[in-house]
Amino acid sequence: MSDEPKTLAAAPARPSSALRDPISAPQAGRGARWTLGFVTAGLVLAALNLRPAITSLGALLEEVSATLHMSGTVAGVLTSVPPLCFAVFGITAPRLARRFGPAAVVCAGMAAILAGLLLRPLATGTAGFLAASALALMGIAVSNILMPVIVKRYFPDRIGSMTGLYSMALALGTSLAAALTVPMTDALGGDWRLGLGVWAVLAALAVLPWLPLVKDRTGTTRTEKGAPAAPAPAEASATASRPMYRSRTAWALACFFGLQATGAYITMGWMPQIFRDSGVPASTAGVLLAVTMVMGVPLAFVIPRLATRMRQQGPIVVALGTCGLVGYTGLLLAPSGGAWVWAVLLGISNCSFPLALTMIGMRSRTGAGVVRLSAFAQSVGYLISIPGPLLVGVLYQHSGGWGVPIALMGGLMVPQMIVGVLAGRDRTVEDET
Known part of the structure; x- marks a missing residue:
């Protein structure tokens, strides 16, 4: 098997030697089967928790803004906090993963989400609400970065299917939070604090499967005959020494990630309000957002598998x-x-997210390269996405309607398609750096 991404995507029976680096799949055996079981459960539960902190707020943004006396601009700042946190905290994920192991960092990330969701309803002002939200988003940020890394490490021969699995779970968690937050809030007496805080239960469940994996910091792959194979530290070290900013593909992937994230966070933060302002009831607006998010459940499983079987992913973009x-x-x-x-x-369009994650796993030959590419593409990408939700809030407040903000959202789709086609070319970052 060659090192080309198209060959990696062809779902071979065993991983190639190109994947034998310090961040690789664990050795086979009975213990490994238990480990893979915990990792699979952990991936699904972690993915379910990567968006409810955001979409549950989008469904109740009007009530939260009224209680905490937020203007449209301040509400725009609030919807810009997720990508800001993802960019700032996400860049620390590779260093934390090298020191503590990716599984331990994801476990800590789930604990941070739990703490933030428990503290947010207790806030009495905007500053406290933002601080609690930032804590949850910090946990989401490092977990976001390390999801492709976990897949590359434990499932190097099933990148497409496992990426699809956790992307599907992510879309499911996103849509459930959008659809159920308002009804649960009404059932709990109409208090938005309880409606937001109830999602801490799901976060608590996500911590559990990662606890047995906290000490699992290194691993080895098997050779073609099943014997343990030593890592290739020289290859991983060479990958680690190459600056990602010198790769055109890395930049194209970062820009594509940033533009799709811009659209996603504008949608999650503002779409219910757009429908409510057009006369749609609040509960229906939440269900509409859920429909948008739930489209990712089947497509997030199909698109990564399809992408890994194509030489270039531009047509999907x-x-x-x-x-x-x-x-x-x-x-x-x-x-x-x-x-x-x-x-x-719009739900179909938002499936650019699992496509971007899949391309991250395909655009580097080694696990160490995927760690760095994931951190670069997601951190730079989230930095690019920060102004979008804030700008929408400002335009909405000063233009007095949704015409200009929606025109901006649609206009951003054009450069997203251009950089996505460039990021989907059949090459790796090692070819360019």
Whole structure:
């Protein structure tokens, strides 16, 4: 098997020697089967918790803003906090993973999400609410970065299917939080604090499967005959010495990640409000956001598997971007009349996220390279996405409507498609650095 991404994607029976580096799959055996079971459960539960802290807030943003006396601009700042935290804290993930092991860092990330979700309802002002949100988002940030790394390490021969599995769980958690937050809040007496705090239960469950993996810091792969194979420290060291900023593919991937994240966080933060302002009831607006998010459940499993079987992922990028353009156009012209159609189309467009994660796993030959590429692409990408939700809030407040903000959202789909096609070319960052 060669080192080319297209060959890696062909789902071979065993991982190639190109994957034998310090961040690689654990040795086979009975203990390894238990380990892989915990990792699989951990991936699914962690993914379920990577968005409820955000989409649950989007569903109740109007109530939270009224209680904490937030203006439209301040609410825009609040919706910009997730990508800011992801960029700032995500860049620390590779160093933490090298020191403590990726599983231990993800475990700590789940604990941080739990703490933030428990503290956020106790906030009495905007500053405290932002601080508690930032704590949860810090845990999400490091876990975001390390999900592709965990997959590359424990499932090097199943990158597409495992990426699809946790992407599907991520989409499911996102949609559940969007759909259930308002009804649960009503059932709990209409207090938004309880409606947001109830998601801490799911976060507590996500900590458990990672606890047995905390000390699992290193691993080895098997040779073609099943014998343990020593890591290749020279190859991993060479990968670690190459600066990612010298790779055009890394930059294209970072820009693609940033633009799709911009659209995703604008959607999660503002889409319910867009529908509510057009006359849609609050509960229905939350369900519409859930429809948008739930589209990722089946597609997040299908798209990574499809992407790993293609030499270039540009056609998928263009197809998803076109759905986004049509969805935003409909949202601009008939937000309530075609609400369900626009929600479905924007949900399809948002599946650029699992595609980006899949390309991260394909654009480097080694696990060590994936760690660095994931940190670079996601951290730079989230930095790029920070102004988007804030700008939408400012434009909404000063223009007095949603015409200009929605036009901005649709316009961003064009550069997203361009850089996505560049990021999807059949090459690795090692080829360029």
